[in-house]
Amino acid sequence: MPLSPVVKEISIAVIKTACSNCNLRELCLPFGLSEEEMARLDELINVRKRIKRGEHLYRAGQPFESIYAIRSGFFKTDVLLEDGRDQVTGFQMAGELLGLDGISNEHHSCNAVALEDSEVCHIPFSRLENLSREIQTLQHHFHKVMSREIVRDHGVMMLLGTMRAEERLAAFLLNLSQRFTARGFSHAEFNLRMTREEIGSYLGLKLETVSRAFSRFQEEGLIAVQQKHIRILNIPGLKQIMSHHNH
Amino acid sequence: MPLSPVVKEISIAVIKTACSNCNLRELCLPFGLSEEEMARLDELINVRKRIKRGEHLYRAGQPFESIYAIRSGFFKTDVLLEDGRDQVTGFQMAGELLGLDGISNEHHSCNAVALEDSEVCHIPFSRLENLSREIQTLQHHFHKVMSREIVRDHGVMMLLGTMRAEERLAAFLLNLSQRFTARGFSHAEFNLRMTREEIGSYLGLKLETVSRAFSRFQEEGLIAVQQKHIRILNIPGLKQIMSHHNH
DNA sequence: CGCCAACTTGATGGCTGTCAAGTCAGGTGG
DNA sequence: CCACCTGACTTGACAGCCATCAAGTTGGCG
Numbered sequence: 330m331p332l333s334p335v336v337k338e339i340s341i342a343v344i345k346t347a348c349s350n351c352n353l354r355e356l357c358l359p360f361g362l363s364e365e366e367m368a369r370l371d372e373l374i375n376v377r378k379r380i381k382r383g384e385h386l387y388r389a390g391q392p393f394e395s396i397y398a399i400r401s402g403f404f405k406t407d408v409l410l411e412d413g414r415d416q417v418t419g420f421q422m423a424g425e426l427l428g429l430d431g432i433s434n435e436h437h438s439c440n441a442v443a444l445e446d447s448e449v450c451h452i453p454f455s456r457l458e459n460l461s462r463e464i465q466t467l468q469h470h471f472h473k474v475m476s477r478e479i480v481r482d483h484g485v486m487m488l489l490g491t492m493r494a495e496e497r498l499a500a501f502l503l504n505l506s507q508r509f510t511a512r513g514f515s516h517a518e519f520n521l522r523m524t525r526e527e528i529g530s531y532l533g534l535k536l537e538t539v540s541r542a543f544s545r546f547q548e549e550g551l552i553a554v555q556q557k558h559i560r561i562l563n564i565p566g567l568k569q570i571m572s573h574h575n576h
Numbered sequence: 577m578p579l580s581p582v583v584k585e586i587s588i589a590v591i592k593t594a595c596s597n598c599n600l601r602e603l604c605l606p607f608g609l610s611e612e613e614m615a616r617l618d619e620l621i622n623v624r625k626r627i628k629r630g631e632h633l634y635r636a637g638q639p640f641e642s643i644y645a646i647r648s649g650f651f652k653t654d655v656l657l658e659d660g661r662d663q664v665t666g667f668q669m670a671g672e673l674l675g676l677d678g679i680s681n682e683h684h685s686c687n688a689v690a691l692e693d694s695e696v697c698h699i700p701f702s703r704l705e706n707l708s709r710e711i712q713t714l715q716h717h718f719h720k721v722m723s724r725e726i727v728r729d730h731g732v733m734m735l736l737g738t739m740r741a742e743e744r745l746a747a748f749l750l751n752l753s754q755r756f757t758a759r760g761f762s763h764a765e766f767n768l769r770m771t772r773e774e775i776g777s778y779l780g781l782k783l784e785t786v787s788r789a790f791s792r793f794q795e796e797g798l799i800a801v802q803q804k805h806i807r808i809l810n811i812p813g814l815k816q817i818m819s820h821h822n823h
Numbered sequence: 824c825g826c827c828a829a830c831t832t833g834a835t836g837g838c839t840g841t842c843a844a845g846t847c848a849g850g851t852g853g
Numbered sequence: 854c855c856a857c858c859t860g861a862c863t864t865g866a867c868a869g870c871c872a873t874c875a876a877g878t879t880g881g882c883g
Contacts, residue, residue: 408730408731408734410734410738410819411819412819412820414734414738415738416733416734416737416738418730418733418734429723429726430723430726430727430730431723432719432720432722432723433720433721433723433724433726433727434727438727438730439730458712458715458716458719461709461715462708462709462710462712462715463709465705465709468705468708468709469705472679472705472722473679473680474680475679475719475722475723475726476676476677476678476679476680476722477680478726479676479677479680479722479725479726479729480677480680480681480685482726482729482730482732482733483655483665483677483685483686483729484655485729485733486663486665486729486732486733486736487655487657487661487663487665489733489736489737489780490663490736490777490778490779490780491657491661491662491663491780530737531737532737533736533737533738572657572658572659573659
């Protein structure tokens with residue numbers, strides 16, 4: 330497990346918050362809870378932090394105490410190998426949880442970095458465990474969230490293990506589109522928060538290959554790219570590329 | 577989520593069992609429990625099933641009801657894409673849990689196949705949730721196990737995203753060796769339960785590439801290969817290959 | 824003994840990495 | 854306001870790793 334160097338203090342503003350008023354509660358941890366149960370969750374999740382673009386929410390090696398729910402913004406997580414190689418393991422957006430990897434060792438096993446100015450809800454993990462021993466719905470939903478993370482990771486393994494560059498990028502764009510849609514944003518038009526290099530790292534490709542694939546998609550009329558701005562023009566076309574698997 | 581066809585009934589022998597007598601309890605779910613707590617877990621995990629080599633423990637698409645602890649034997653899990661591609665997502669051995677991916681959807685998202693005659697303990701999941709609402713140690717340990725699975729998957733993503741063929745195979749062998757050691761077997765000599773094709777699928781390589789890498793390791797005196805029998809001769813050498821990352 | 828699956832080894836080709844040069848956009852300072 | 858600078862991106866040329874195709878070998882089992 331790579332240990333990170335001493336961490337400089339990051340500027341985090343702290344605000345009161347409440348799940349019961351949060352418009353993400355259908356996506357996030359409170360899903361399925363009654364009014365009264367949600368009030369109890371509110372007692373626990375009462376701190377919100379602002380993280381500025383580029384700042385770390387946590388770093389690999391730091392003691393694990395809390396998980397975080399993204400209230401707004403965009404994050405990446407990445408892992409570092411001893412020999413200097415690193416890889417982005419995921420991009421997280423509003424309503425998703427960060428820090429689940431830290432439960433296993435009592436230490437975080439990856440870095441979480443804000444890709445834009447963001448706000449997260451701070452959830453002390455032992456208190457969450459306490460509460461989920463009392464609220465079955467919460468317990469079960471939390472287990473589902475962890476399990477979903479495992480399933481997601483299997484999907485990424487599939488992508489990395491069996492797909493070619495353009496298939497990977499198509500899958501990536503479709504995934505982003507679907508997640509933006511679930512949050513009420515346009516499914517067809519969005520700004521990428523990450524660089525080509527970060528996309529490449531996530532997809533197991535070099536940034537040049539990502540760039541070429543974007544250009545190729547544009548030539549074929551599947552998308553319109555202008556730097557970080559993406560418009561998806563042909564979703565079925567992308568799906569076909571994703572599962573072409575041609576010989 | 578790929579749905580599997582109707583599943584033929586598999587021959588499963590059912591036996592009484594008990595965690596308190598199990599020599600894997602330090603690796604498995606009962607870890608850290610008191611005598612009395614373990615007795616309560618025993619009430620829940622009272623069925624053991626035999627799975628013969630080649631049989632499925634469960635299939636993608638089947639309703640999820642239970643997780644399984646491997647009592648003895650060896651499994652693989654794999655996922656299938658709509659277009660026919662598939663990939664092995666993991667190899668599991670004694671003391672490890674199977675089925676965690678099914679919690680998220682109420683349906684299994686992968687297939688679990690025995691690679692040798694095996695025995696598993698059947699753990700009804702809702703009863704496990706009930707009990708872990710009462711036993712904090714059990715709850716926390718279960719969370720750790722799920723989290724460990726996430727961390728493991730990140731490691732595989734790293735492997736698939738950044739390593740070359742020989743690095744992947746070295747990492748794979750070292751991982752197997754370490755897990756055999758943890759179970760009291762020789763760290764240096766073991767039989768592979770899986771084919772070259774299954775290793776390749778897991779590592780994102782073709783079977784020919786796996787075979788060539790084995791031959792290369794043998795030429796270099798790092799291992800001795802005879803079909804499925806492996807002797808590891810030079811662990812530091814393998815570690816060096818794994819993290820060579822040379823230019 | 825013969826068959827078959829699993830494996831090994833060789834030859835070739837293609838995808839993607841690498842190296843390099845150039846373009847673009849945004850931010851800073853004069 | 855504009856020039857400049859820098860990081861991000863694009864595009865091209867080439868090379869290398871691994872996939873593909875093919876042939877042969879091994880070992881287990883009926």
